[in-house]
Amino acid sequence: MSHLSVENVSKIYPGHNADDEPVLALDDVSFRVEDHEFCSVLGHSGCGKTTLLTMMAGFEHPSMGRILVDDKPVGKPTWQRSVVFQDYALFPWMTVHDNISFGLEMKGLPAVDREEIIRRHIELVGLDGFENRYPHQLSGGMKQRVSIARALAVDPKVLLMDEPFAALDAQNRALMQEEMGRLLANADPVLRKTMVLVTHSIDEAILLSDRIIVLTRRPGRVKANIEVRLPRPRDEDSPDFAKLKKKIRGLIHDEFEHDI
Amino acid sequence: MTTGVSMTAGVTPKPRPAGLLARAFGKLRRLALMTVLLCIWEYVSLRVLDSTSRTLLPPPTLIFTAAWELISSGELFRHARDSLKRELVAFVWASISIPIGIAMGWFRIVDEQLDAIMEMLRPIPPLAWIPLSILWFGIGDEQNQFIIFLGIFFPILLNTINGVKGIEPNLIRAARCLGASEFQILWRIVVKAALPQIVTGIRIGLGVGWMALVAAELVGANSGLGFLINDARTVLRTDYIIVGMASIGFIGLLLDQIIRQLGRRLLPWSRGMDR
Numbered sequence: 456m457s458h459l460s461v462e463n464v465s466k467i468y469p470g471h472n473a474d475d476e477p478v479l480a481l482d483d484v485s486f487r488v489e490d491h492e493f494c495s496v497l498g499h500s501g502c503g504k505t506t507l508l509t510m511m512a513g514f515e516h517p518s519m520g521r522i523l524v525d526d527k528p529v530g531k532p533t534w535q536r537s538v539v540f541q542d543y544a545l546f547p548w549m550t551v552h553d554n555i556s557f558g559l560e561m562k563g564l565p566a567v568d569r570e571e572i573i574r575r576h577i578e579l580v581g582l583d584g585f586e587n588r589y590p591h592q593l594s595g596g597m598k599q600r601v602s603i604a605r606a607l608a609v610d611p612k613v614l615l616m617d618e619p620f621a622a623l624d625a626q627n628r629a630l631m632q633e634e635m636g637r638l639l640a641n642a643d644p645v646l647r648k649t650m651v652l653v654t655h656s657i658d659e660a661i662l663l664s665d666r667i668i669v670l671t672r673r674p675g676r677v678k679a680n681i682e683v684r685l686p687r688p689r690d691e692d693s694p695d696f697a698k699l700k701k702k703i704r705g706l707i708h709d710e711f712e713h714d715i
Numbered sequence: 716m717t718t719g720v721s722m723t724a725g726v727t728p729k730p731r732p733a734g735l736l737a738r739a740f741g742k743l744r745r746l747a748l749m750t751v752l753l754c755i756w757e758y759v760s761l762r763v764l765d766s767t768s769r770t771l772l773p774p775p776t777l778i779f780t781a782a783w784e785l786i787s788s789g790e791l792f793r794h795a796r797d798s799l800k801r802e803l804v805a806f807v808w809a810s811i812s813i814p815i816g817i818a819m820g821w822f823r824i825v826d827e828q829l830d831a832i833m834e835m836l837r838p839i840p841p842l843a844w845i846p847l848s849i850l851w852f853g854i855g856d857e858q859n860q861f862i863i864f865l866g867i868f869f870p871i872l873l874n875t876i877n878g879v880k881g882i883e884p885n886l887i888r889a890a891r892c893l894g895a896s897e898f899q900i901l902w903r904i905v906v907k908a909a910l911p912q913i914v915t916g917i918r919i920g921l922g923v924g925w926m927a928l929v930a931a932e933l934v935g936a937n938s939g940l941g942f943l944i945n946d947a948r949t950v951l952r953t954d955y956i957i958v959g960m961a962s963i964g965f966i967g968l969l970l971d972q973i974i975r976q977l978g979r980r981l982l983p984w985s986r987g988m989d990r
Binding site for chain 1: 889892893984985
Protein backbone atom coordinates (compact mmCIF):
# COMPACT_ATOMS: atom_id res chain seq x y z
CA MET A 456 0.00 0.00 0.00
CA SER A 457 1.91 2.95 -1.24
CA HIS A 458 1.19 6.19 -2.91
CA LEU A 459 3.50 8.49 -4.73
CA SER A 460 3.25 12.19 -5.19
CA VAL A 461 5.14 14.54 -7.41
CA GLU A 462 5.05 18.08 -6.06
CA ASN A 463 6.05 21.08 -8.17
CA VAL A 464 9.00 19.25 -9.63
CA SER A 465 11.31 21.10 -12.02
CA LYS A 466 14.54 19.84 -13.47
CA ILE A 467 17.18 22.10 -14.94
CA TYR A 468 20.25 20.73 -16.70
CA PRO A 469 23.33 22.87 -17.12
CA GLY A 470 24.27 23.31 -20.78
CA HIS A 471 26.97 21.15 -22.33
CA ASN A 472 29.44 24.02 -22.49
CA ALA A 473 29.96 26.64 -19.85
CA ASP A 474 28.38 29.41 -21.93
CA ASP A 475 25.38 27.32 -23.04
CA GLU A 476 21.98 28.22 -21.68
CA PRO A 477 20.78 25.83 -18.96
CA VAL A 478 18.03 23.54 -20.23
CA LEU A 479 14.69 23.34 -18.48
CA ALA A 480 13.60 19.71 -18.85
CA LEU A 481 10.61 19.65 -16.52
CA ASP A 482 8.63 22.64 -15.34
CA ASP A 483 6.50 22.56 -12.19
CA VAL A 484 5.10 19.06 -12.58
CA SER A 485 2.63 17.89 -9.96
CA PHE A 486 0.43 14.80 -9.75
CA ARG A 487 -0.39 12.00 -7.38
CA VAL A 488 -0.46 8.25 -7.91
CA GLU A 489 -2.76 6.45 -5.47
CA ASP A 490 -2.22 3.11 -3.77
CA HIS A 491 -2.18 0.26 -6.29
CA GLU A 492 -2.81 2.64 -9.11
CA PHE A 493 -1.22 2.12 -12.51
CA CYS A 494 -0.17 5.52 -13.83
CA SER A 495 1.25 6.27 -17.25
CA VAL A 496 3.32 9.31 -18.06
CA LEU A 497 2.70 9.99 -21.71
CA GLY A 498 4.56 12.38 -23.95
CA HIS A 499 6.76 12.95 -26.97
CA SER A 500 10.35 11.93 -26.84
CA GLY A 501 12.40 14.63 -25.18
CA CYS A 502 9.55 15.85 -22.97
CA GLY A 503 11.40 14.85 -19.82
CA LYS A 504 9.28 11.83 -18.94
CA THR A 505 12.28 9.55 -18.51
CA THR A 506 13.96 12.23 -16.42
CA LEU A 507 10.91 12.20 -14.20
CA LEU A 508 11.13 8.44 -13.76
CA THR A 509 14.85 8.66 -13.09
CA MET A 510 14.11 11.09 -10.28
CA MET A 511 11.36 8.86 -8.87
CA ALA A 512 13.90 6.05 -8.68
CA GLY A 513 16.40 8.33 -6.94
CA PHE A 514 19.11 8.20 -9.62
CA GLU A 515 18.77 11.97 -10.02
CA HIS A 516 17.16 14.64 -7.92
CA PRO A 517 14.73 17.46 -8.74
CA SER A 518 16.18 20.94 -9.09
CA MET A 519 13.02 22.25 -7.44
CA GLY A 520 10.05 20.62 -5.79
CA ARG A 521 10.00 17.12 -4.38
CA ILE A 522 8.85 13.56 -4.93
CA LEU A 523 7.30 11.64 -2.04
CA VAL A 524 6.53 7.98 -1.54
CA ASP A 525 4.18 7.44 1.38
CA ASP A 526 4.78 11.07 2.33
CA LYS A 527 8.53 10.53 2.66
CA PRO A 528 10.89 12.27 0.24
CA VAL A 529 12.67 10.02 -2.23
CA GLY A 530 16.34 9.57 -1.36
CA LYS A 531 18.88 7.13 -2.72
CA PRO A 532 17.79 4.27 -4.98
CA THR A 533 16.36 1.31 -3.08
CA TRP A 534 14.52 -1.91 -3.84
CA GLN A 535 11.38 -0.19 -2.60
CA ARG A 536 11.28 1.59 -5.96
CA SER A 537 12.53 -0.95 -8.46
CA VAL A 538 12.94 -0.10 -12.11
CA VAL A 539 12.31 -1.89 -15.40
CA PHE A 540 14.58 -0.44 -18.04
CA GLN A 541 13.96 -0.07 -21.75
CA ASP A 542 17.18 -1.93 -22.54
CA TYR A 543 16.36 -4.63 -19.92
CA ALA A 544 19.67 -4.09 -18.05
CA LEU A 545 19.90 -7.78 -17.21
CA PHE A 546 23.21 -8.96 -15.79
CA PRO A 547 24.64 -10.90 -18.72
CA TRP A 548 26.76 -13.22 -16.56
CA MET A 549 23.77 -14.39 -14.57
CA THR A 550 21.14 -16.86 -15.63
CA VAL A 551 17.46 -15.95 -15.56
CA HIS A 552 17.24 -17.54 -12.12
CA ASP A 553 20.26 -15.63 -10.78
CA ASN A 554 19.09 -12.32 -12.22
CA ILE A 555 15.84 -12.62 -10.32
CA SER A 556 17.68 -13.88 -7.26
CA PHE A 557 20.07 -10.91 -7.15
CA GLY A 558 17.72 -8.42 -5.50
CA LEU A 559 16.56 -11.05 -3.01
CA GLU A 560 20.15 -11.81 -2.04
CA MET A 561 20.78 -8.10 -1.58
CA LYS A 562 17.79 -8.02 0.76
CA GLY A 563 19.45 -10.81 2.73
CA LEU A 564 16.68 -13.39 2.28
CA PRO A 565 17.65 -16.98 3.13
CA ALA A 566 17.97 -19.34 0.16
CA VAL A 567 14.80 -21.28 0.93
CA ASP A 568 12.63 -18.18 0.79
CA ARG A 569 14.43 -16.94 -2.31
CA GLU A 570 13.75 -20.10 -4.28
CA GLU A 571 10.04 -19.93 -3.57
CA ILE A 572 9.82 -16.28 -4.63
CA ILE A 573 11.90 -16.89 -7.75
CA ARG A 574 9.74 -19.84 -8.76
CA ARG A 575 6.57 -17.81 -8.32
CA HIS A 576 7.85 -14.91 -10.39
CA ILE A 577 9.24 -17.05 -13.17
CA GLU A 578 5.81 -18.60 -13.40
CA LEU A 579 4.15 -15.20 -13.29
CA VAL A 580 5.97 -13.99 -16.39
CA GLY A 581 5.71 -17.36 -18.12
CA LEU A 582 9.38 -18.30 -18.26
CA ASP A 583 9.15 -21.80 -16.78
CA GLY A 584 11.91 -23.92 -18.21
CA PHE A 585 14.18 -20.99 -19.01
CA GLU A 586 15.63 -20.59 -15.53
CA ASN A 587 19.13 -21.58 -16.56
CA ARG A 588 19.40 -19.56 -19.74
CA TYR A 589 21.68 -16.60 -20.03
CA PRO A 590 20.22 -13.30 -21.26
CA HIS A 591 21.97 -13.51 -24.63
CA GLN A 592 20.09 -16.74 -25.27
CA LEU A 593 16.71 -15.02 -24.91
CA SER A 594 14.60 -12.96 -27.28
CA GLY A 595 13.87 -9.30 -26.49
CA GLY A 596 10.39 -10.09 -25.17
CA MET A 597 11.73 -12.80 -22.89
CA LYS A 598 14.47 -10.53 -21.61
CA GLN A 599 11.90 -7.94 -20.67
CA ARG A 600 9.87 -10.59 -18.85
CA VAL A 601 12.95 -11.44 -16.79
CA SER A 602 13.48 -7.78 -16.08
CA ILE A 603 9.89 -7.38 -14.90
CA ALA A 604 10.12 -10.51 -12.76
CA ARG A 605 13.39 -9.28 -11.27
CA ALA A 606 11.89 -5.90 -10.38
CA LEU A 607 8.70 -7.42 -8.92
CA ALA A 608 10.45 -10.14 -6.95
CA VAL A 609 11.99 -7.72 -4.45
CA ASP A 610 8.42 -6.72 -3.55
CA PRO A 611 8.82 -2.98 -4.15
CA LYS A 612 6.41 -0.34 -2.95
CA VAL A 613 6.45 1.24 -6.38
CA LEU A 614 7.36 -0.35 -9.72
CA LEU A 615 8.83 2.10 -12.22
CA MET A 616 8.93 1.22 -15.92
CA ASP A 617 10.81 3.20 -18.52
CA GLU A 618 9.38 2.47 -21.98
CA PRO A 619 9.64 -1.24 -21.22
CA PHE A 620 8.17 -2.41 -24.52
CA ALA A 621 9.60 0.21 -26.87
CA ALA A 622 12.57 -1.89 -27.97
CA LEU A 623 10.41 -4.89 -28.92
CA ASP A 624 9.07 -5.64 -32.38
CA ALA A 625 5.41 -4.82 -32.97
CA GLN A 626 4.15 -8.36 -32.41
CA ASN A 627 6.02 -8.93 -29.19
CA ARG A 628 5.06 -5.50 -27.96
CA ALA A 629 1.36 -6.19 -28.46
CA LEU A 630 1.73 -9.53 -26.72
CA MET A 631 3.56 -8.07 -23.74
CA GLN A 632 1.02 -5.26 -23.41
CA GLU A 633 -1.78 -7.78 -23.47
CA GLU A 634 -0.11 -9.92 -20.82
CA MET A 635 0.63 -6.94 -18.66
CA GLY A 636 -3.04 -6.00 -18.96
CA ARG A 637 -4.06 -9.49 -17.90
CA LEU A 638 -1.65 -9.37 -15.01
CA LEU A 639 -3.23 -6.14 -13.85
CA ALA A 640 -6.78 -7.43 -14.37
CA ASN A 641 -6.11 -10.52 -12.27
CA ALA A 642 -5.16 -8.12 -9.54
CA ASP A 643 -3.68 -10.54 -7.06
CA PRO A 644 -3.42 -8.02 -4.24
CA VAL A 645 -0.05 -9.40 -3.19
CA LEU A 646 1.48 -8.85 -6.61
CA ARG A 647 -0.37 -5.68 -7.46
CA LYS A 648 1.89 -2.67 -6.97
CA THR A 649 1.67 1.02 -7.40
CA MET A 650 3.14 1.38 -10.87
CA VAL A 651 4.41 4.17 -13.02
CA LEU A 652 4.94 3.60 -16.72
CA VAL A 653 6.69 6.03 -19.01
CA THR A 654 5.60 5.67 -22.61
CA HIS A 655 5.01 7.48 -25.87
CA SER A 656 2.32 5.03 -26.98
CA ILE A 657 -1.24 6.22 -26.46
CA ASP A 658 -2.61 2.71 -26.93
CA GLU A 659 -0.27 1.28 -24.35
CA ALA A 660 -1.21 3.96 -21.86
CA ILE A 661 -4.96 3.41 -22.26
CA LEU A 662 -4.60 -0.36 -22.29
CA LEU A 663 -2.86 -0.45 -18.94
CA SER A 664 -3.48 2.70 -16.91
CA ASP A 665 -5.82 3.84 -14.20
CA ARG A 666 -4.42 7.30 -14.68
CA ILE A 667 -2.65 8.99 -17.57
CA ILE A 668 -0.50 12.06 -17.16
CA VAL A 669 -0.02 13.79 -20.51
CA LEU A 670 3.10 15.95 -20.63
CA THR A 671 3.72 18.88 -22.94
CA ARG A 672 6.74 19.10 -25.17
CA ARG A 673 9.94 20.62 -23.88
CA PRO A 674 9.85 21.70 -21.15
CA GLY A 675 7.54 19.02 -19.76
CA ARG A 676 4.48 20.34 -17.99
CA VAL A 677 1.32 18.48 -17.05
CA LYS A 678 -1.03 18.99 -19.98
CA ALA A 679 -3.76 16.70 -18.68
CA ASN A 680 -4.37 14.30 -15.82
CA ILE A 681 -6.90 11.74 -17.01
CA GLU A 682 -8.49 9.00 -14.94
CA VAL A 683 -9.30 5.94 -17.01
CA ARG A 684 -12.33 4.04 -15.79
CA LEU A 685 -12.70 1.48 -18.56
CA PRO A 686 -13.23 -2.11 -17.36
CA ARG A 687 -10.31 -4.57 -17.49
CA PRO A 688 -9.12 -6.39 -19.45
CA ARG A 689 -9.47 -3.58 -21.94
CA ASP A 690 -10.71 -3.96 -25.45
CA GLU A 691 -8.87 -1.85 -27.98
CA ASP A 692 -11.83 -2.05 -30.36
CA SER A 693 -14.44 -0.75 -27.93
CA PRO A 694 -15.97 2.67 -28.65
CA ASP A 695 -14.94 4.02 -25.25
CA PHE A 696 -11.34 3.10 -25.95
CA ALA A 697 -11.50 4.82 -29.30
CA LYS A 698 -13.09 7.91 -27.81
CA LEU A 699 -10.42 8.26 -25.16
CA LYS A 700 -7.70 7.62 -27.70
CA LYS A 701 -9.06 10.38 -29.92
CA LYS A 702 -9.16 12.77 -27.00
CA ILE A 703 -5.59 12.09 -25.99
CA ARG A 704 -4.37 12.20 -29.53
CA GLY A 705 -5.99 15.61 -29.79
CA LEU A 706 -4.13 16.78 -26.69
CA ILE A 707 -0.82 15.54 -28.00
CA HIS A 708 -1.39 16.70 -31.56
CA ASP A 709 -2.26 20.09 -30.20
CA GLU A 710 1.11 20.15 -28.60
CA PHE A 711 2.78 19.29 -31.86
CA GLU A 712 1.09 22.15 -33.72
CA HIS A 713 2.23 24.57 -31.02
CA ASP A 714 5.74 23.63 -31.74
CA ILE A 715 5.54 24.29 -35.43
CA MET B 716 2.96 -17.81 -24.28
CA THR B 717 5.03 -17.70 -27.35
CA THR B 718 8.21 -18.72 -25.69
CA GLY B 719 10.09 -21.20 -27.74
CA VAL B 720 10.13 -18.85 -30.67
CA SER B 721 13.59 -17.58 -31.55
CA MET B 722 15.20 -20.17 -29.36
CA THR B 723 16.84 -21.73 -32.36
CA ALA B 724 18.98 -18.68 -32.98
CA GLY B 725 22.64 -19.54 -33.04
CA VAL B 726 22.11 -22.86 -34.81
CA THR B 727 23.63 -22.22 -38.18
CA PRO B 728 22.59 -24.51 -40.99
CA LYS B 729 25.36 -27.01 -41.65
CA PRO B 730 26.92 -27.07 -45.08
CA ARG B 731 26.04 -30.10 -47.12
CA PRO B 732 27.91 -33.09 -45.65
CA ALA B 733 30.84 -33.80 -47.90
CA GLY B 734 32.65 -37.10 -48.00
CA LEU B 735 35.53 -37.62 -45.62
CA LEU B 736 37.93 -37.79 -48.51
CA ALA B 737 36.67 -34.59 -50.09
CA ARG B 738 37.00 -32.77 -46.78
CA ALA B 739 40.53 -34.03 -46.22
CA PHE B 740 41.38 -32.93 -49.72
CA GLY B 741 39.94 -29.49 -49.02
CA LYS B 742 42.19 -29.17 -45.99
CA LEU B 743 45.23 -30.39 -47.92
CA ARG B 744 44.61 -27.95 -50.73
CA ARG B 745 45.35 -25.08 -48.35
CA LEU B 746 48.84 -26.48 -47.88
CA ALA B 747 49.61 -26.70 -51.59
CA LEU B 748 51.51 -23.45 -51.95
CA MET B 749 53.40 -24.03 -48.72
CA THR B 750 54.51 -27.46 -49.91
CA VAL B 751 55.69 -26.02 -53.22
CA LEU B 752 57.66 -23.30 -51.43
CA LEU B 753 59.26 -25.82 -49.11
CA CYS B 754 60.29 -27.90 -52.12
CA ILE B 755 61.80 -24.87 -53.82
CA TRP B 756 63.63 -24.00 -50.61
CA GLU B 757 64.98 -27.53 -50.35
CA TYR B 758 66.07 -27.49 -53.98
CA VAL B 759 67.71 -24.07 -53.81
CA SER B 760 69.51 -24.88 -50.61
CA LEU B 761 70.86 -28.22 -51.84
CA ARG B 762 71.51 -27.56 -55.51
CA VAL B 763 71.94 -23.83 -56.04
CA LEU B 764 73.78 -22.58 -52.98
CA ASP B 765 77.42 -23.35 -52.33
CA SER B 766 78.29 -24.97 -49.05
CA THR B 767 79.09 -21.68 -47.28
CA SER B 768 75.73 -20.12 -48.12
CA ARG B 769 74.02 -23.41 -47.36
CA THR B 770 75.12 -22.98 -43.76
CA LEU B 771 73.13 -19.73 -43.69
CA LEU B 772 70.02 -21.29 -45.23
CA PRO B 773 69.92 -24.99 -44.43
CA PRO B 774 67.31 -27.06 -46.30
CA PRO B 775 64.06 -27.96 -44.52
CA THR B 776 65.07 -31.62 -44.21
CA LEU B 777 68.13 -30.64 -42.19
CA ILE B 778 66.04 -28.35 -40.04
CA PHE B 779 63.65 -31.19 -39.23
CA THR B 780 66.64 -33.31 -38.30
CA ALA B 781 67.90 -30.53 -36.04
CA ALA B 782 64.45 -30.22 -34.48
CA TRP B 783 64.49 -33.93 -33.72
CA GLU B 784 67.94 -33.62 -32.16
CA LEU B 785 66.84 -30.78 -29.92
CA ILE B 786 63.64 -32.52 -28.93
CA SER B 787 65.13 -35.95 -28.25
CA SER B 788 68.00 -34.53 -26.23
CA GLY B 789 65.46 -32.63 -24.11
CA GLU B 790 67.26 -29.38 -24.79
CA LEU B 791 64.35 -27.70 -26.55
CA PHE B 792 62.03 -28.72 -23.75
CA ARG B 793 64.38 -27.37 -21.11
CA HIS B 794 64.68 -23.98 -22.81
CA ALA B 795 60.94 -23.78 -23.45
CA ARG B 796 60.28 -24.65 -19.81
CA ASP B 797 62.61 -21.91 -18.57
CA SER B 798 61.02 -19.35 -20.87
CA LEU B 799 57.49 -20.35 -19.88
CA LYS B 800 58.40 -20.24 -16.22
CA ARG B 801 59.64 -16.67 -16.61
CA GLU B 802 56.49 -15.72 -18.49
CA LEU B 803 54.34 -17.29 -15.78
CA VAL B 804 56.16 -15.66 -12.86
CA ALA B 805 55.99 -12.30 -14.62
CA PHE B 806 52.29 -12.82 -15.28
CA VAL B 807 51.60 -13.53 -11.62
CA TRP B 808 53.31 -10.27 -10.70
CA ALA B 809 51.67 -8.37 -13.53
CA SER B 810 48.18 -9.47 -12.52
CA ILE B 811 48.41 -6.76 -9.87
CA SER B 812 47.32 -4.59 -12.80
CA ILE B 813 43.81 -6.05 -12.54
CA PRO B 814 42.94 -4.58 -9.12
CA ILE B 815 44.80 -1.39 -10.02
CA GLY B 816 42.84 -1.12 -13.26
CA ILE B 817 39.55 -1.72 -11.50
CA ALA B 818 40.38 0.95 -8.93
CA MET B 819 41.41 3.37 -11.68
CA GLY B 820 38.27 2.68 -13.67
CA TRP B 821 35.92 3.00 -10.73
CA PHE B 822 37.34 5.53 -8.28
CA ARG B 823 37.93 8.94 -9.73
CA ILE B 824 40.58 9.92 -7.21
CA VAL B 825 42.68 6.84 -7.97
CA ASP B 826 42.42 7.55 -11.68
CA GLU B 827 43.43 11.18 -11.18
CA GLN B 828 46.53 10.25 -9.23
CA LEU B 829 47.71 7.22 -11.17
CA ASP B 830 46.79 8.23 -14.70
CA ALA B 831 49.68 10.66 -15.15
CA ILE B 832 52.20 8.13 -13.85
CA MET B 833 50.89 5.34 -16.03
CA GLU B 834 50.72 7.54 -19.11
CA MET B 835 54.34 8.49 -18.58
CA LEU B 836 55.56 4.90 -18.21
CA ARG B 837 53.30 3.26 -20.76
CA PRO B 838 54.85 4.61 -23.98
CA ILE B 839 58.32 3.37 -22.99
CA PRO B 840 58.76 0.04 -24.78
CA PRO B 841 59.65 -2.82 -22.41
CA LEU B 842 62.82 -3.38 -24.44
CA ALA B 843 64.05 0.11 -23.61
CA TRP B 844 64.21 -1.03 -19.99
CA ILE B 845 66.73 -3.77 -20.77
CA PRO B 846 69.95 -1.79 -20.09
CA LEU B 847 68.68 -0.36 -16.83
CA SER B 848 67.23 -3.68 -15.72
CA ILE B 849 70.53 -5.46 -16.34
CA LEU B 850 72.24 -2.94 -14.07
CA TRP B 851 69.52 -3.39 -11.45
CA PHE B 852 69.04 -7.14 -11.50
CA GLY B 853 72.09 -8.47 -13.30
CA ILE B 854 71.70 -11.21 -15.89
CA GLY B 855 69.24 -13.95 -15.14
CA ASP B 856 65.68 -14.73 -14.21
CA GLU B 857 64.82 -11.56 -12.32
CA GLN B 858 65.92 -9.24 -15.08
CA ASN B 859 64.03 -11.27 -17.65
CA GLN B 860 60.92 -11.40 -15.52
CA PHE B 861 61.04 -7.67 -15.02
CA ILE B 862 61.04 -7.01 -18.77
CA ILE B 863 58.24 -9.51 -19.34
CA PHE B 864 56.32 -8.01 -16.43
CA LEU B 865 56.40 -4.63 -18.16
CA GLY B 866 55.14 -6.20 -21.36
CA ILE B 867 52.23 -7.90 -19.64
CA PHE B 868 51.32 -5.18 -17.15
CA PHE B 869 50.13 -2.37 -19.39
CA PRO B 870 47.86 -4.26 -21.80
CA ILE B 871 46.04 -5.80 -18.86
CA LEU B 872 45.84 -2.47 -17.06
CA LEU B 873 44.45 -0.56 -20.03
CA ASN B 874 41.91 -3.22 -20.90
CA THR B 875 40.75 -3.48 -17.30
CA ILE B 876 40.26 0.28 -17.08
CA ASN B 877 38.34 0.29 -20.36
CA GLY B 878 36.27 -2.67 -19.24
CA VAL B 879 35.26 -0.92 -16.05
CA LYS B 880 34.60 2.44 -17.66
CA GLY B 881 32.61 0.88 -20.48
CA ILE B 882 30.05 -0.80 -18.27
CA GLU B 883 26.48 -0.15 -19.34
CA PRO B 884 25.36 2.54 -16.83
CA ASN B 885 21.94 0.95 -16.55
CA LEU B 886 23.50 -2.23 -15.15
CA ILE B 887 24.83 -0.18 -12.25
CA ARG B 888 21.49 1.55 -11.85
CA ALA B 889 19.65 -1.76 -11.94
CA ALA B 890 21.89 -3.13 -9.21
CA ARG B 891 21.39 0.03 -7.13
CA CYS B 892 17.62 -0.11 -7.31
CA LEU B 893 17.72 -3.80 -6.42
CA GLY B 894 19.36 -2.81 -3.16
CA ALA B 895 23.05 -3.49 -3.80
CA SER B 896 25.52 -1.60 -1.62
CA GLU B 897 28.50 0.21 -3.14
CA PHE B 898 30.78 -2.68 -2.27
CA GLN B 899 28.39 -5.22 -3.73
CA ILE B 900 28.14 -3.16 -6.92
CA LEU B 901 31.90 -3.10 -7.24
CA TRP B 902 32.40 -6.77 -6.46
CA ARG B 903 29.35 -8.39 -8.03
CA ILE B 904 28.67 -6.07 -10.97
CA VAL B 905 31.70 -4.02 -11.98
CA VAL B 906 34.29 -6.77 -11.71
CA LYS B 907 32.06 -9.30 -13.44
CA ALA B 908 31.04 -6.97 -16.22
CA ALA B 909 34.66 -6.08 -16.91
CA LEU B 910 35.84 -9.71 -16.98
CA PRO B 911 35.61 -10.31 -20.74
CA GLN B 912 37.74 -7.26 -21.40
CA ILE B 913 40.17 -8.26 -18.66
CA VAL B 914 40.59 -11.63 -20.38
CA THR B 915 41.26 -9.81 -23.64
CA GLY B 916 43.90 -7.79 -21.79
CA ILE B 917 45.50 -10.96 -20.48
CA ARG B 918 45.64 -12.40 -24.01
CA ILE B 919 47.27 -9.30 -25.42
CA GLY B 920 49.53 -8.97 -22.39
CA LEU B 921 50.82 -12.53 -22.58
CA GLY B 922 51.52 -11.97 -26.28
CA VAL B 923 53.47 -8.78 -25.69
CA GLY B 924 55.19 -10.40 -22.71
CA TRP B 925 56.24 -13.36 -24.86
CA MET B 926 57.81 -11.01 -27.40
CA ALA B 927 59.58 -9.09 -24.65
CA LEU B 928 60.74 -12.36 -23.13
CA VAL B 929 62.59 -13.42 -26.23
CA ALA B 930 64.30 -10.05 -26.49
CA ALA B 931 65.23 -10.10 -22.81
CA GLU B 932 66.68 -13.58 -23.14
CA LEU B 933 68.68 -12.60 -26.19
CA VAL B 934 70.79 -10.27 -24.10
CA GLY B 935 70.43 -11.27 -20.49
CA ALA B 936 69.95 -14.98 -19.90
CA ASN B 937 71.73 -18.31 -19.70
CA SER B 938 68.73 -20.35 -20.75
CA GLY B 939 65.41 -20.01 -22.52
CA LEU B 940 64.40 -20.00 -26.16
CA GLY B 941 65.78 -16.50 -26.74
CA PHE B 942 69.09 -17.65 -25.31
CA LEU B 943 68.95 -20.81 -27.43
CA ILE B 944 68.73 -18.95 -30.72
CA ASN B 945 71.32 -16.38 -29.78
CA ASP B 946 73.67 -19.06 -28.52
CA ALA B 947 73.19 -21.03 -31.73
CA ARG B 948 74.15 -17.90 -33.67
CA THR B 949 77.58 -17.77 -32.01
CA VAL B 950 78.31 -21.29 -33.26
CA LEU B 951 76.63 -20.72 -36.63
CA ARG B 952 73.93 -23.35 -36.10
CA THR B 953 71.30 -21.76 -38.35
CA ASP B 954 69.23 -24.92 -38.17
CA TYR B 955 68.93 -24.56 -34.38
CA ILE B 956 68.09 -20.88 -34.79
CA ILE B 957 65.23 -21.65 -37.12
CA VAL B 958 63.93 -24.44 -34.90
CA GLY B 959 64.07 -22.05 -31.93
CA MET B 960 62.22 -19.35 -33.85
CA ALA B 961 59.51 -21.78 -34.90
CA SER B 962 59.13 -22.96 -31.30
CA ILE B 963 58.78 -19.38 -30.07
CA GLY B 964 56.03 -18.76 -32.59
CA PHE B 965 54.30 -22.03 -31.86
CA ILE B 966 54.30 -21.56 -28.09
CA GLY B 967 53.07 -17.97 -28.45
CA LEU B 968 50.17 -19.20 -30.55
CA LEU B 969 49.46 -21.95 -28.05
CA LEU B 970 49.36 -19.51 -25.12
CA ASP B 971 46.90 -17.32 -26.98
CA GLN B 972 44.67 -20.27 -27.80
CA ILE B 973 44.71 -21.50 -24.21
CA ILE B 974 43.58 -18.14 -22.83
CA ARG B 975 40.97 -17.83 -25.55
CA GLN B 976 39.55 -21.27 -24.75
CA LEU B 977 39.68 -20.61 -21.02
CA GLY B 978 37.80 -17.36 -21.56
CA ARG B 979 35.15 -19.13 -23.57
CA ARG B 980 34.81 -21.90 -21.02
CA LEU B 981 34.72 -19.66 -17.96
CA LEU B 982 32.66 -16.82 -19.42
CA PRO B 983 30.05 -18.58 -21.54
CA TRP B 984 27.87 -15.49 -21.41
CA SER B 985 30.48 -13.12 -22.79
CA ARG B 986 29.72 -13.77 -26.44
CA GLY B 987 26.41 -12.08 -25.72
CA MET B 988 28.30 -9.04 -24.55
CA ASP B 989 30.80 -8.31 -27.25
CA ARG B 990 28.11 -7.45 -29.75
